Amino acid sequence: MGMMIHGVWETDDGKWAAKDGKFHRAPSKFHCPSTSNETGKYELKVEADRYHLYVSLACPWAHRALIFRKLKGLEEIIPVTVVQPHMLDQGWQFSEPEPLYGFTHAHQLYGKADPHYTGRVTVPILWDKKEERIVCNESAEIIRIFNSAFNGLTGNSDDYYPEALHSEIDLINAFVYPGINNGVYKCGFATLQQAYEEAFDNLFAALDKVEGMLSEQRYLVGNRITEADWRLFTTLIRFDAVYVGHFKCNRNRIADMPNLTGYLRDLYQQPGIAETVDFEHIKEHYYYSHESINPTRIVPKGPALDFGLPHDRARFSS
Numbered sequence: 499m500g501m502m503i504h505g506v507w508e509t510d511d512g513k514w515a516a517k518d519g520k521f522h523r524a525p526s527k528f529h530c531p532s533t534s535n536e537t538g539k540y541e542l543k544v545e546a547d548r549y550h551l552y553v554s555l556a557c558p559w560a561h562r563a564l565i566f567r568k569l570k571g572l573e574e575i576i577p578v579t580v581v582q583p584h585m586l587d588q589g590w591q592f593s594e595p596e597p598l599y600g601f602t603h604a605h606q607l608y609g610k611a612d613p614h615y616t617g618r619v620t621v622p623i624l625w626d627k628k629e630e631r632i633v634c635n636e637s638a639e640i641i642r643i644f645n646s647a648f649n650g651l652t653g654n655s656d657d658y659y660p661e662a663l664h665s666e667i668d669l670i671n672a673f674v675y676p677g678i679n680n681g682v683y684k685c686g687f688a689t690l691q692q693a694y695e696e697a698f699d700n701l702f703a704a705l706d707k708v709e710g711m712l713s714e715q716r717y718l719v720g721n722r723i724t725e726a727d728w729r730l731f732t733t734l735i736r737f738d739a740v741y742v743g744h745f746k747c748n749r750n751r752i753a754d755m756p757n758l759t760g761y762l763r764d765l766y767q768q769p770g771i772a773e774t775v776d777f778e779h780i781k782e783h784y785y786y787s788h789e790s791i792n793p794t795r796i797v798p799k800g801p802a803l804d805f806g807l808p809h810d811r812a813r814f815s816s
């Protein structure tokens with residue numbers, strides 16, 4: 499792995515490793531603008547073919563953006579480029595030069611956006627082709643933009659963050675993000691036993707809590723799908739395939755939690771979602787890229803998973 503230091507890619511990011519043995523996720527540096535026009539600030543323009551999305555099919559954060567692009571009918575309006583699953587010394591790379599500049603690596607986009615950039619080179623990246631800049635590299639913000647900003651162009655007014663539910667959704671995100679979404683990474687990238695055990699306990703406490711909630715309602719906020727569900731989905735769908743083994747999140751599998759199992763199938767079976775899930779990229783990325791965790795780089799063949807199986811979640815719907 500590597501990162502950008504003052505606009506230059508450095509392959510060895512080990513010298514910035516945390517001494518406390520814990521995984522600390524660096525905050526994203528490019529933040530989504532609002533659609534309203536504040537003087538002097540970048541304004542998001544609601545235009546077709548102005549923006550380009552860069553994702554990894556392996557990455558749960560990028561997967562959120564892909565799901566919202568699909569759900570909101572943005573595929574024609576916002577083209578996408580997918581990076582290769584292996585993230586090695588040069589970071590994310592493209593299998594063929596990307597379409598805008600012919601770049602071979604994602605760090606070149608960060609360098610173009612900010613020649614003095616210091617930080618991680620992460621996906622997803624939402625790029626503005628006209629201003630030649632990164633609009634945003636924070637998935638939580640990209641999905642909010644996708645949820646509503648382009649409604650006028652697509653005619654799709656499906657709302658996964660309805661105003662009346664803001665506080666409920668925010669409350670759920672506030673424990674799902676640290677406990678589960680980031681929680682699996684805190685287990686996997688811990689370098690001290692105690693840090694791992696703490697993350698493990700927090701992760702399964704949060705999963706137990708969600709399992710309990712889902713015994714009483716179909717989705718995280720009542721019986722309609724919201725942003726909170728899609729944010730959880732991208733972690734759950736990877737859980738049994740990679741987090742149980744590779745990240746040592748192995749108290750039990752999602753397959754051992756009946757409500758979460760049905761819930762995961764329910765979300766997976768929503769129109770268009772299955773085609774956003776790519777287990778080849780997911781397994782190749784994690785097992786091959788993280789040499790410190792899996793030095794042989796052997797990618798397991800299993801487990802056999804079938805998210806198309808029936809579920810009993812419709813029993814909650816009115």
Ligand SMILES: N[C@@H](CCC(=O)N[C@@H](CS)C(=O)NCC(=O)O)C(=O)O
Nearest residue numbers: 557558559618619620621635636637
């Ligand atoms: N907060 C960011 C996190 C994105 C992120 O960490 N993506 C990972 C892939 S799953 C990445 O690109 N990591 C590269 C690195 O940290 O060097 C978001 O949600 O968009």
